[in-house]
Every structure is written in C-alpha cells, then in structure tokens.
Amino acid sequence: MKKLSSKIYFGIIMAFLYLPIIYLIAYSFNNGKTSVWKGFTLKWYKALFSDAQIMGSLYNTLIIAVLASVIATVLGTCAAIGIYNFKGGMRSAILNVSNIPIINPEIVTGVSLMLLFTFAGRLLNFEMGFTTVLLAHIGFCTPYVILNVAPRLRRMDNSIYEAALDLGCSPFKAFYKVVIHELMPGILSGFLISFTYSLDDFVITYFTRGSKFQTLPIQIYTMTHQRINPKANALSALMFVIIFVILILSNIRTNKKDSEVRA
Amino acid sequence: MKNKRTSYPYLLWMLIFTIVPIAMVIYYAFTDESGKFSLSSFVNASDYSEIFLYSLLVALISTAICLVLAYPLSFRISRCSKSKQRMIIMFLMVPMWMNFLLRIYAWVLILQNYGPLDMILSFFGIDITLIGNTSAVVVGMVYEFLPFMILPLHTVMSKIDNSLIEAAQDLGSNSFYVFKKVIFPLSIPGIISGITMVFVPTASTFLVAQYLGGTQFMIGDVIERVFQSDHHTGSAIALVLMVVILGFLVFMNRFGDEEAVGV
Numbered sequence: 001m002k003k004l005s006s007k008i009y010f011g012i013i014m015a016f017l018y019l020p021i022i023y024l025i026a027y028s029f030n031n032g033k034t035s036v037w038k039g040f041t042l043k044w045y046k047a048l049f050s051d052a053q054i055m056g057s058l059y060n061t062l063i064i065a066v067l068a069s070v071i072a073t074v075l076g077t078c079a080a081i082g083i084y085n086f087k088g089g090m091r092s093a094i095l096n097v098s099n100i101p102i103i104n105p106e107i108v109t110g111v112s113l114m115l116l117f118t119f120a121g122r123l124l125n126f127e128m129g130f131t132t133v134l135l136a137h138i139g140f141c142t143p144y145v146i147l148n149v150a151p152r153l154r155r156m157d158n159s160i161y162e163a164a165l166d167l168g169c170s171p172f173k174a175f176y177k178v179v180i181h182e183l184m185p186g187i188l189s190g191f192l193i194s195f196t197y198s199l200d201d202f203v204i205t206y207f208t209r210g211s212k213f214q215t216l217p218i219q220i221y222t223m224t225h226q227r228i229n230p231k232a233n234a235l236s237a238l239m240f241v242i243i244f245v246i247l248i249l250s251n252i253r254t255n256k257k258d259s260e261v262r263a
Numbered sequence: 264m265k266n267k268r269t270s271y272p273y274l275l276w277m278l279i280f281t282i283v284p285i286a287m288v289i290y291y292a293f294t295d296e297s298g299k300f301s302l303s304s305f306v307n308a309s310d311y312s313e314i315f316l317y318s319l320l321v322a323l324i325s326t327a328i329c330l331v332l333a334y335p336l337s338f339r340i341s342r343c344s345k346s347k348q349r350m351i352i353m354f355l356m357v358p359m360w361m362n363f364l365l366r367i368y369a370w371v372l373i374l375q376n377y378g379p380l381d382m383i384l385s386f387f388g389i390d391i392t393l394i395g396n397t398s399a400v401v402v403g404m405v406y407e408f409l410p411f412m413i414l415p416l417h418t419v420m421s422k423i424d425n426s427l428i429e430a431a432q433d434l435g436s437n438s439f440y441v442f443k444k445v446i447f448p449l450s451i452p453g454i455i456s457g458i459t460m461v462f463v464p465t466a467s468t469f470l471v472a473q474y475l476g477g478t479q480f481m482i483g484d485v486i487e488r489v490f491q492s493d494h495h496t497g498s499a500i501a502l503v504l505m506v507v508i509l510g511f512l513v514f515m516n517r518f519g520d521e522e523a524v525g526v
Contacts, residue, residue, distance in 0.1 A: 006339045013336055013409075017358045020369035020406065023379065027372065035378050075273055082270020094274070100281050105467030105508055107483045108501045111490055112284035115291060115498070139280040142273065200362055203469065206487075217362055224368040225473070228375075236365045243360045251353050255346060 021240055028233035044234040051231065057214040060130070061199060064215060068137035069194035075138065076145025077187050081179070083146070084153045095150075101140045102147075109140065110207035117208060128210030136208040137198045144197065145190030152186035288505075291498035304499035311485050311500060318482040319507075321397065322466035325404035329412040329461050330454065332405070337416035337453075338446065341423065352417060359410040367474045370403050374475070395477030403475045404465045411460040419453030420446075459515050463508055 028045070032038030048054060083094050101109050117132045156179070164174035180187070202217040209218060223229045295301035340351050358366065373380055374393040381393055393399060423446065431441045469483025480488075482504060490497035 006335075010336065010339065013332065014354070016406070017355065017409070020366065020373055021358055021361065023373060024365070024369040035372065035375070035382075075276065078269040079273030080270075082267045082273070085267045086270075094270075094277075097277050097281060098273075100285070103509070103512060105463065105483075105504060107467055107469055107486055108288070108505045109284075111486060111497060111501050112288045113280070114490070115287040115494065116280070116284040119287065135280065139276070142276070196360075200360075202362070202364060207490075217364065220362055220364045220368075221470070224364060224371070228372065232365065232368060236361065236369070239361060239365070240357075244357055247353055247357055247360070251349065254349070 024233050025237040028237045044230040048231050048234045057216050057219040061216040065195050065198040068141055068198045069191055072138045072141035072194045073145050073191045076142040077149050080146045080149040098143050102143050106203040110204045114207040129213040132208045133205055136204050141194035144193045148190035149186040152183045156182045288498045291495050292502045304495040307496040308499040314485055315482050318466050322462050325401050325465045326462045328405050329409050333412040333416055337413050337420050341420035367403050371474050374399055399475040400472050403471045408461045412457040415456040416453040419450050423449050455515055
C-alpha cells in the first residue's frame with residue numbers, strides 16, 4: 001500500500017514536470033497557431049531554421065558561451081591558486097567578495113553592471129553590446145570556477161610539486177604536470193558549469209546587451225513575450241532533445257565507469 | 264606555488280566588475296538628479312512597498328509548496344539503490360536544463376483562455392480564468408524552482424543511514440517518532456539550503472509575473488521598468504532588495520548553525 005501510494009505520488013510529480021514540455025513539443029507540430037489541433041506539419045521547424053535573426057543569435061550565444069567559459073576558467077583557476085596562498089582572514093574576505101555575484105539576486109547584478117557600462121560608455125565613448133555581455137558573463141562564471149577548483153587545491157599535497165622540482169622539473173613544467181593535473185576535475189566542472197550558465201543566461205544579458213546585440217535567450221523573450229509563437233515551440237523541442245540525449249549519454253558513461261571500478 | 268600573484272588579475276576584476284557596480288547602485292540610490300545627497304529615491308521607492316511585500320508573499324507561498332512537495336519525494340528517492348537514485352535525479356533535472364522563459368511559456372500555453380486546461384474545466388462546467396492571477400504565478404514559480412528544493416534535500420537525506428531508522432523502530436518508535444527524532448533533525452541542513460535556493464530567486468525573479476500574472480507585477484519587474492526612466496529610484500529599490508535578501512541569507516545561515524549545534 002505504502003509502495004503504491006509513493007509510486008503514484010512520484011508519477012504525479014513527474015507528470016507535473018514533463019507534461020508542460022511534452023505539450024509544448026506536441027504543439028510544435030500543429031498546423032495552426034491556436035490550441036486547436038489542425039493537423040501535422042513541420043513548417044515551424046522550417047521557419048525556425050530559415051529565420052536569419054534566430055540563427056544569428058544562436059551563433060552569438062555560442063560565441064559568448066565559449067569565450068566566457070574559457071576566459072573564466074583561466075582567470076578563475078589562476079585566481080583560486082593565488083587566493084589559496086593568502087592567509088585566513090584575507091582569504092575568506094576575498095572569497096566572500098568573489099561570491100557576491102552568486103549570492104546577489106541576478107537582477108541586482110544586472111542593473112549594477114548596466115550602471116557601470118553606461119557610465120563607462122559615456123566616459124570612453126562606447127555602446128553596450130557584444131563586449132559588455134562578454135564581460136558580464138565572465139563576471140558571473142568565474143566565481144563558479146573558483147568554487148570548483150578551491151576544494152581540489154585544499155586536498156592537494158604540496159610535496160608532489162616540490163618532488164617534481166627536486167627531480168629537475170622547471171617550475172613551469174612542474175606546475176603544468178602536477179598542479180594543473182591535480183586540479184583538472186575541478187577545472188573541468190567549473191568550465192562546464194560556466195558554459196551552461198552562459199548559454200542559458202537571460203537576466204544579466206538583458207541588462208548589458210544594449211539595444212542591438214541578441215542572444216538566444218533574448219530572442220526567446222522577444223518571441224514569447226505577450227504572444228504565442230509556434231516557432232518557440234519548435235525551438236523548445238530541439239533544445240529538449242539535445243539536452244535529453246546529452247544527459248542520457250553522460251549518465252550511461254558514469255554508470256559504465258562505476259561498474260568498471262566494481263569489476 | 265607559494266605565489267599570490269596569479270590572483271591579482273582577478274582581484275582587479277572583482278574591483279571593477281563587482282565592487283564598483285555595487286558602489287554605483289549605492290551612490291545612485293542616495294543621490295538625486297543633480298548628484299547631491301538625497302533620500303528622495305527611497306521616498307519614491309516606497310510607492311512600490313506593496314509590490315515588494317506581495318513578492319515576498321509569493322516567494323513564501325511558492326517555497327512552502329516546494330518544500331511540502333519535495334520532502335516526501337526526496338525521502339522516497341533516497342531509499343532507492345544508488346544507481347536508481349542517480350537515474351531519478353537525472354530525470355528530475357532534465358526540465359531544469361530548458362531555458363526558463365520557455366518553461367514559463369509552456370505554462371502560458373496551458374493556462375491560457377481556451378487552452379487545454381481551460382477546455383477540460385469548462386467541459387465539467389467550471390468557468391474560471393486560470394491565467395493572470397497570483398495562483399498562476401505561484402504555479403510557474405513552483406515549476407521553475409521545485410528541482411532546487413529536491414536536490415539539496417536529496418543530498419542530505421541520501422546520507423541518512425537506514426540502520427538509524429531501523430534502530431529507532433526497534434526501540435519502539437512509530438513512524439511519527441522516527442520522523443520527528445531521526446529523519447527530520449538529520450534533514451535540517453537540506454531544508455535550510457532548499458528554502459534559500461527557492462526563496463531567493465522567487466522573490467527577485469522577473470518576467471514570470473509578466474508572463475503569468477497579468478497586471479500584477481513583482482519587484483523584479485518593477486526594477487526593470489523603473490530603471491528604464493529613473494536610475495536613482497531603480498537603484499534604491501535594487502538596494503533594498505539586495506539588503507533584504509542578504510539579511511535573509513544571514514538569518515538562514517545563523518538558524519542552520521544553531522540547529523546543528525542543538526542536535
């Protein structure tokens with residue numbers, strides 16, 4: 001009895017989470033703009049791919065995500081190593097400031113950066129656009145890289161690095177071969193988190209993009225704000241399929257790794 | 264390795280892109296158009312105090328619903344085998360990876376007049392408007408942030424050893440006492456971080472109310488609107504929001520620590 005009720009409960013939650021998405025996807029094939037079913041069509045997908053604006057903003061999103069996550073990973077990893085060498089009080093003060101973009105409501109970060117960029121723009125004569133969005137994204141990604149790298153640093157044994165030096169490594173080579181190697185899992189997860197957050201960010205981009213620069217989330221906003229647009233359904237369907245495949249694959253991989261360890 | 268210098272670029276970065284923008288928000292909030300010290304922005308901001316309280320109320324209700332929905336679910340999941348747990352958590356996460364505007368848009372489609380839910384209800388003779396009210400906003404919020412409640416709860420609960428529960432049962436506890444004396448105290452850290460992770464974004468989010476709430480805005484929407492014309496009042500509202508959220512975080516942290524000592 002208890003088993004059955006918990007299964008039903010689980011089913012209801014899953015339905016709550018998935019039905020809206022399934023509905024969204026189903027209506028991307030609807031030959032009509034309302035919620036009345038008017039037959040199967042692929043025309044919204046065709047319209048989506050031939051929409052130069054959407055494709056352009058997809059390109060912008062990817063460029064920003066790649067650049068922001070790579071720069072944030074380098075900046076954050078270097079920062080984490082340096083911060084690690086500060087003493088207790090100073091170190092936690094730096095980390096607290098570093099965490100401000102994570103703790104602060106996104107909208108506050110967004111408007112505060114907008115104030116900075118409009119002020120600096122007036123001073124140095126530039127307009128908000130690609131560069132300001134990139135700077136903003138690096139800004140909110142780097143703290144996540146530091147959060148992922150710092151625990152690895154704390155666990156690292158410093159004597160391995162010294163051993164490498166004793167055995168004749170140059171400091172640079174020892175750093176590369178030992179420190180970076182040890183930190184790699186943290187660096188990698190910091191990079192992945194940065195990449196996905198940058199891809200998905202709407203709020204901070206919204207306030208720092210100026211009037212012309214478009215990313216995919218901004219495009220989604222213009223498509224869906226105050227109206228129904230089946231192209232957005234088609235886009236959702238594609239995004240959902242991509243996410244689903246990636247997550248399933250990564251899950252299978254970790255499961256395989258686990259069973260290999262057990263064997 | 265014993266080198267602080269690698270963190271200097273990031274320290275400079277934090278100064279320019281974290282500290283200066285927040286200082287600018289504070290500066291704008293406490294000055295008027297002519298740049299003189301003034302509290303008029305706060306007087307203007309007080310026009311929105313009702314919306315502010317409304318936002319906190321929506322956040323409170325949404326957080327409570329998320330907690331009630333997620334708690335039993337997370338516990339059930341935590342009693343499954345490790346690989347099954349990972350499977351279920353992955354399936355719970357998939358919708359969260361979709362762009363948040365598309366997820367809200369899905370609810371616009373479902374709740375709209377002559378939408379599927381409206382049709383079903385009117386078939387049974389129930390004629391109510393589903394969209395454009397607080398309930399619709401709360402549904403949207405719960406949908407957005409439920410996974411943020413499930414994840415920390417699950418993380419903490421999966422560490423509760425089954426033998427603790429069995430021991431309590433062997434010593435004569437009924438299910439209520441097992442819950443009160445074992446499961447609940449051990450899950451408090453998860454509850455605290457779950458509440459934080461849902462409450463903060465719900466209170467400060469923008470657009471959800473614009474999509475689902477009709478004319479009833481939330482504080483995030485107000486900040487965006489006001490900022491378009493008046494940076495001073497906008498900064499004052501943003502500053503108040505930031506202080507309230509920080510106060511809330513400090514309170515939750517303290518509360519969590521005391522509980523941990525008490526147990």
